[in-house]
Amino acid sequence: MDNIVLLVVLPLLAAFLMPVVARSSEVVARTLGLSVLFISIGIILNVWSQSGQIDSQAVSIVIGGFLPPLGINFYVDQISLFFALAVPVMVLLFWPWHRATSIREYSLMMLLTASASGLILSGDLFNIYVFYELLGIASYSLVAIQGRVSAVAASFRYLLMGSVGSVMMLLGIAIIYTQTGTLNLAHLSLLAPEKLNNMLGLASFALILTGMGVKAELFPVNSWVPEVYGSVSSNLAALMAGLLSKLAVIVIVRLLILLFPQPEALQLMGMLGILGVLTGELVAWRSRDFVRMLSFSSIGQLGLIFLAFSIPGEMGMMAGIAIALHHMLVKPALFMLATGWRGAVENLSGVARRSPFVVLLFIVLILSLLGIPPLPGFWAKYLLMVGLSSQDGFIYTLGMIIVPLAMVIEMAYLFKIVMIMYRKDNDEPAVNNSNIVDDSNIVDDSNIKVVQKHSKWGLAIAASVAAMLIAIVLQLQPASDKLLSLANQLSDRNYYISTVFPQIHTVRMQSIK
Amino acid sequence: MTSVTELLAELLLMPFIAFVVGLAMVLMYRKIAARLQRRIGPPLLQPIYDIVKLYGKETQISHGLIHDIGLVMAVGGYVAAEIFLPVPGMDGIADKGGIITLSYVLMVPSLGLALGVGQCANPNGSIGISRALTAMLAYDIPFIIVVFGVATHYQSTSLVGMIEYQQIHQWGIFEMPLLAVAGLFALQGMMGKQPFEIYVAPAEIATGPMVEMSGKYMGGLFVMQTFQLYTAGVLYTSLFLGGGANWFEFLVKIFIVVAIPMSVALVFPRYRTEDMVRIMWKWPVMVALIGIAFVL
Amino acid sequence: MSVLDDLLLFTALASVAIIVLRRFAFISKFSVVVYVLATVLLIKMSALGYGGEAVYSSFTVNVLGQVLQWRFDALSWFFALITLVVALFTALFMSGAWGDKYRKEHSKEAYGLLQVALILNVLSMLVLLASGDLLSLFIGWELVSWASFMMMALNPDKVARKAAIKYIVYAMAGAMAILMAIAMTYNMTGSLDYVQVMQGMAQLNNSQIAVLVSLYAIGFGIKMGVIPFHLWQATAYAETPGAGAVFMGAISARMGLYALILVIVQIIGLTRVAAIEIPYTFLDMQNALAWVGALTTIIPTYIALKQNDARYLLAWHGVGQGGYMLLGVMIADSIGTAGGIMHVFNYATYQAALFMTVTAVIYRTGTSNFSKLGGLVTQMPLTFMVMVVSIIGLAGIPPMNGFVSKWLIYRALLLDGQPLLFVAAVIGTLGTILSVYKLVHNTFLGQLRLEHQDVREAPLSMLIPMLGLAIIIFATGVMPGVVLDWVAAAQIAIGIAPVEHNLGGIELVQGGLNMIWVTGVMFYGFAVGAIIFYFLGGKSKHIHQYDNYAGGHFLTSKVRYHYSNHFYAGLMHLIGGWYRNIFIKLEYALVSLVSFMSQLSENFYRSSQPAMLVAAIVMLALWYIMSADGSAPVLVQGLQGGMSK
Secondary structure (H helix, E strand, C coil): CHHHHHHHHHHHHHHHHHHHHHHHCHHHHHHHHHHHHHHHHHHHHHHHHHCHHHHCCCEEEEECCCCCCCCEEEEECHHHHHHHHHHHHHHHHCCCCCCCCCHHHHHHHHHHHHHHHHHHHECEHHHHHHHHHHHHHHHHHHHHCCCCHHHHHHHHHHHHHHHHHHHHHHHHHHHHHHHHCCCEHHHHHHHHHHHCCCHHHHHHHHHHHHHHHCCCCCCCCCCCHHHHHHHCCHHHHHHHHHHHHHHHHHHHHHHHHHHCCCHHHHHHHHHHHHHHHHHHHHHHHHCCEHHHHHHHHHHHHHHHHHHHHCCCCHHHHHHHHHHHHHHHHHHHHHHHHHCCECCEHHHHCCHHHHCHHHHHHHHHHHHHHHCCCCCHHHHHHHHHHHHHHHCCCHHHHHHHHHHHHHHHHHHHHHHHHHHHHCCCCCCCCCCCCCCCCCHHHCCCCCCCCCECCCCHHHHHHHHHHHHHHHHHHHCHHHHHHHHHHHHHHHHCHHHHHHHHCCCCCHHHHHHHC | CCCHHHHHHHHHHHHHHHHHHHHHHHHHHHHHHHHHCCCCCCCCCHHHHHHHHHHHCCCCEECCHHHHHHHHHHHHHHHHHHHHCCECCECCCHHHHHHHHHHHHCHHHHHHHHHHHHHCCCHHHHHHHHHHHHHHHHHHHHHHHHHHHHHHHHCCCCHHHHHHHHHHCCCHHHHCHHHHHHHHHHHHHHCCCCCCCHHHCHHHHHHCHHHHCCCHHHHHHHHHHHHHHHHHHHHHHHHHCCCCCCHHHHHHHHHHHHHHHHHHHHCCCCCCHHHHHHHHHHHHHHHHHHHHHHHC | CCHHHHHHHHHHHHHHHHHHHCCCCCHHHHHHHHHHHHHHHHHHCHHHHHCCCCEECCCCEEECCEEECEEECHHHHHHHHHHHHHHHHHHHHHHCHHHHHHHHHCCHHHHHHHHHHHHHHHHHHHHHHCECEHHHHHHHHHHHHHHHHHHHHCCCCHHHHHHHHHHHHHHHHHHHHHHHHHHHHHHHHCCCEHHHHHHHHCCCCHHHHHHHHHHHHHHHHHHHCCCCCCCCHHHHHHHCCHHHHHHHHHHHCHHHHHHHHHHHHHHHHHHHHHCCECCCCCCEHHHHHHHHHHHHHHHHHHHHHHCCEHHHHHHHHHHHHHHHHHHHHHHCCHHHHHHHHHHHHHHHHHHHHHHHHHHHHHHHHCCCEHHHCCCHHHCCHHHHHHHHHHHHHHHCCCCCHHHHHHHHHHHHHHHHCCHHHHHHHHHHHHHHHHHHHHHHHHHHCCCCCHHHCCCCCCCHHHHHHHHHHHHHHHHHHHCCHHHHHHHHHHHHHCCCCCCCEECCEECCCCCCEEHHHHHHHHHHHHHHHHHHHHHCCCCCEECCCCCEEECCEEECCCCCCCCCCCCCHHHHHHHHHHCCCHHHHHHHHHHHHHHHHHHHHHHHHHCCCHHHHHHHHHHHHHHHHHHHCCCHHHHHHHHHHHHHC
8 A cells, every 4th residue: 555655766867767768769768668567557556456445435644654644645546546557557558658758748748647646646735736736837838848839939938927937836835825824625624614714715725726727727727728739749739638637636636525515605606617618619619620629628627627616515526527528538538639620620621531430430529528328428417406405595597507508518619529520521641641640740720631541549548438438338337436436435525534643633633722 | 969960951052152142242242333433333243143144164275183173172272161160050060160260270271272373373463462462461460460369359260159148248349349359450451452452463473373273273263262252251240240140130130231341442452462561561450459358 | 128228229230220320321221211210119119108007128227326227118108209200200301302402512421411310310319308316317318409400510610619509508598597497306205216206305395396397398398499598599500501400300309398297297286286376476387387488479479580591491490399399288277288198299390390391491492591582382292282281280270280289278278268278379370370471472482583493303212302391291280089098198198187089080079170071171162162163263374473563563583572581571660670689689698697707707817816815714703713712822822721721
């Protein structure tokens, strides 16, 4: 169990060692990186199989021998373990295989892995901040390293946004610290109802939300999204849209549950979520570029997730997790399909005749994204709607109206693409049959036809995601039970506290302070 | 429930009476027209002569099967309609249909005629039909409102029931004067008389439905006209004038009813079709709606 | 395994089989067999049509605390019967010559996909009809929507594609309204099971019911194409490829009516709906819905009058006829609902027949444009006959079946004392008569075009289903009691007193209807007319179709004199000004609004200094939060406290 720590340490080490090792042998360096990922996956699977009851039993891992709240700890429950597994798996899936650029990118990927794992596992605010910053650095650099001018520009924008965000977050953490004098989450959680249940607490939440929100594509700190996703490779976009945004969301939700009991916090998040849904889908409706459309759609979906998590109670938690996981599956798959379909959507005319299977795959994915029953996306939307309607209050009523509206808009633009794909009035396809699987050759000018062959790897990912979606439909009952247990565990404050402080009672905690 | 023999007799008698009375009405119309124009007018049997003449003509052009069937539908539809119209001593199958059914059966002749004319492939005929159908749209709306008001008033759609009610209580015209006025207006259109007859006007014959009707086709239309006049008179009498306790009273009533629009017709010029729609949808509809407000 | 399981499983397996085998030539015969077998399975449940107990599926799904279940009651059975019969006739229709031509013109794959779309539509409709709770209803609903979309999207033309997209946007909006309503229903009543929801509804107050009813009505109404959601339907159905249009036009939109009856009439109950007064009007909600129905009969019917393409004309009538059904159901007495529900059957038969005739005309001539047709009666007499029978049904003139259901609706309106609705219904009927004459005249009557001189009668494989439908139209017109049995059973199922009927129609003290007598007398009348015509007077001479004149001049066949353009010129001169395209403008305004909002949002994402903007906003927000309730000193104290540590 304790080797969970290796999840952070090994990739971090690899990240620093790789450039060094590469000086003597590049092959070894690359193997080092990959093997670390495999080891990480192995560790997690091992943990999962060893302690069979991780499903019902969370674990707090103390690091360095000092007990919390003085020492630092990792908190491992179902959801964090799941994400800790998802990190190396997805990094592996979206590994920049075909990029002959440099070892630096691999090194940055490892840094990303380490910081992402750390972020999801950390049990105190300070570490969360540190890993968050690391994650930021890794991702800014990864964007910038893509080589295109537009990518550098986008990266700079992203950097600005991210820096402002981290300042905000730091300020928020500072406020919390001044109020409570501790940074351990469990400890904070004990103190929160008393110390943070006020306007000041709300302010610190707003600051942390804004800070973390940059990664989570939260409105209004998400204006970097379309440019970054539009200029980086599909692999990286898939990773960022699929994984990193969800990580940030889960961390925000965890902080929200543990630290901020006030309903205004939920409402603030809900409101921003609604704005995200609305603006994201509206702009996606306008955009004429496939990847850009997907990026805005991603913003919209993240808005939905925030809105879902802002619903108090079990229903909201389930809805949020369901949408988040669903989006985590579908959006990377869509980005994988986008590999072959960059540029203006008009260029996709007639694609369906040339690659009917890929288009079919695309349709299944977007149907699920739209929430068409009986695909999994529908159950997530259903939970969201039931959750929204169970609350009264302006935000939720507004959400009740905006969400369906956004879905209609999303449907409109996604199926406009499908219709273009099935159009027959096009001339000879502009397929470049040379071995193009690498999208670094793609020209940014969207007037040029850039319909290319999909990489087999990307198609395999998309196909397996579609297969997973269908498998979930066939296994609805177990899936919904699992979701319920995830939601229960995530939303239970007392459970978190008692896991971190097994023996210590509330009275004792008071005295420690 | 009438016995079978009685019904069979009614099946034969009712259309026959309608035909004879209709002929008399045609004659009356011509006589009124003549008197107003200071002529003597035709002799007693002139309508019959006309029909015989038309049926006996040598040139009889058929444009095809539908042309013939259209005529059959036009005449046959009215023959059927007569059996839905109760007259003194004979109810026909009025209890199986009622006023709504009757109104729709009355559309069958129009449809038949329209199909027949259509087959003729004469553009002028088609123009005539388009006008005729528009005219139908014009007068049917006030007529249907009147029917609604009357049926609501009597709480029945059975013409037999309506007549019984009126004979026990009072004539409909006294209980629903506004609807009666509106009904009379609509009647003017239904009978195809001036000022609402542009689609069949003698002066417009070359651009009307009759353009390709020669010989017995025209004769069929003549027969249809007799039925048309009779139906209009009887229907109005049944709705507003209490039907007839005996044949004498009944005939007097229907002749008076028919005479009024005829007299009006002869002092008016014609309206264009769209003007007809306009006037029909304005005045009689308004009056009928006010009438309904009183009934409800 | 209940019979329902058999039916659903069989249809599902058949769908898979058709998907797999779609490229083979024998698929057309195969699909006919499939629909025959499915119909047989449905007939096994025919006890439902005569008041039998509901049939439950043994298959259930537990998900998220809900039990999804499926069942058939009399109402579902009635709709399923129509669906399967129409599907069977459609499959027959496309199995022969039409299918061969379609294969040749497009591809084997295209034809196979048409078969796939048909079976998927049938399957999804059966799933919808079998739904046993609101969630399974919604699932079925969405499946139907997307299956219809697939059918529409099979036409590669640009117009059709646009129509399909428009349809699916409307359908999605409707589905979202329903989803909202279902979520609210769940929270208000604590369940989604029909019986429990029905009990729960009793506890709700009027405003809650009002919200639910409006949402459900919007959702289901969009599928039906009621005013003001009527814009999508006509183009979409008209542009669906031939045989597909037959099926879609006949039954697809009726799923909206089914769901509406189920939810608003059966579960919520019209007495609750009637109790809701709409402010600033004299209407209650039930009346308002009835008025929606009435307007839906009028407006689309008069739009149909203006169409210059047979398919569009029929499709617009399809929208209009839906209004009668809604109107009938919303009268809420036993006669009115019977009329509304029965009209679904009658409408399906004649609409299918009409689309088939038009498709047959297209098959032979290649067009359904009125300006390019005319005079086909001599070439395609049987097709013409089917069309005449069906338009008499559509116009609601005795002795065809359309008359009976309309009669029931009129009768109910009379009994209910609703003069304006009655007038509205009649205006709709008159408009229908005008436009169906235009249809038959411009296609089959008038001048035959030179290029159509060699056109032959539609092939037998297309004629058989057409004639079969014509027979059904006539037979159920003469003996409406056959259908009324099923309708009465459906009425019991939805909790309305069943209509009292006999084989010939309705027995009522205040004036009933007996179609056997009516038809008998009408045919007697025709016989008399025929005797007068054929046995009296001289013999008529048949002349050639092209032997014609106008204004004293002989018209050669080269002169195009078919009067088809601007057919009701006089009427249009008068009412032309009323076609204001208000709804099209409304739709456009909505799209423009979305576009404007979209532009606004895009401006945000394009702003050059988002970070500064955000920082400023957050700082302002913080300042507001801190100063909002005077808790600013806390921060200062807190900071000071922190520093002093």
